Amino acid sequence: MSALAQRRARERGMTLIEVSIALGIAAVLFAAVTISIGAITGAKAKASAAQLAGVIRSLYDTSALSGKTCRLVFELADPKDEQGVSRYHAECAAGNVTTSRDRDDMLREESRAREDDKRGNKRTDTRRKYSGGSDDMPGLDEILKQEESRVEDAARFSSFTSEEFKPRELPSDVTLSVWTRHQREPADKGVAYLYFFPQGFTEKALVYVKQGDNVWTLAVSPLTGKVDIAGEALEVPKS
Template sequence: MRHSPAPLSRRAQRGLTLIEICIALLIAAVLFSAVVTGVGAITGSKAKATTSELAGVIRSLYETAALSGKTCRLVFELADPKSDDASRYHAECAEGAVTTARDREGALKDENLSREDEARRGKDERRNFTQSGSGAPGLKELMEQEQHRVEQAARFSSYTGEEVAPRELPSNVSLSVWTRQQKKAVDQGVAYLYFFPQGYTEKAQVYVRQGDNVWTLTISPLTGKVSVVDEELEVPRS
């Protein structure tokens, strides 16, 4: 007598439900995202993309200074490497030719202190405006403050072009900047890279990091050419 096979369980007969399929797809998507993120961190893909963009910006600003007859500079706002803040950079140009300080490290320290003073002064001014009576600033003081603000803004003003736009970097990508007037690379605070109307720039190296991956951009002062290597080069000895 032939025996019929044992009946399958109800779960096996009905297969997977729509909810179970959705959960499986969600788990697969999460795992895929984790793999992509891990591969990106290993290869330093964001840092590599930032390096390419920065090389284009540097070359474009070099040409802008040479053609316009103005001194331009790339302003780096470098976040503390220990924080989760993002670094930024943007371009500025002066109305004419401007020279740079020989003591770059001292100038950068003064610039950071000046920014802190301006921030405190701005808070004091706002607080004074909200106060009444003799504590409010007089007309002469307000005019002097406004004149100081205009003079500061007139030195360098923001510049944007098709290839030069303000940029905020991914939080896991950090920068450090060295120029020939510095003893070591600056990795936090403000840093500058100048471009002059005579058709030259500063000898400089910019380091782009993501995890253990480092790219070094070396800028030629006479041609503005940018060379990129996928390693951290030593700061040249003067």
């Protein structure tokens, strides 16, 4: 090979190397731009919010149809932990766990029954329900103990294994915070719960899905289970 041919071959090789380097740099820059655009628009947070809304609605329907109390369990990553990842999964109890309102109504009814019994107005139906037909009405402490035992037995939650409710993990740059009606402020770390009752209602709740400066709020309706998604951080209702 002549000196001229060798020089041309070396020039051709250098050109190919340079092209490969340029393509590599372009690929890195494109990836960086794509990630930056995603962070700016909150695309991951928006997609996560839509997916979570579907799970909430499905769990509401499942609880109503199965007659079981269910809950969504949120494992919230601490916002200060850059390596933390938020997760959530669905669980259902072995049976129908009534609300505290239902239990209070039952206890008030029993107290009225005992007062009526003292006045001679025997409530035989209530008596049979709690004493198996005996004429002796149980005391309030006994009723409370029976109710606590019943709720504990029914309240053993177990996780779903179906594909629809499989545990989900959010992207590392997406965080969650959860507010329900008994809280003053949204919980942004630790464990939070959203309950669904077989009577056909859930807790009033706001779930915030955040990525960078972008926030999507899931507003859960307690009577219908409907989830409205707002592209902003909605204010927690005043108690």
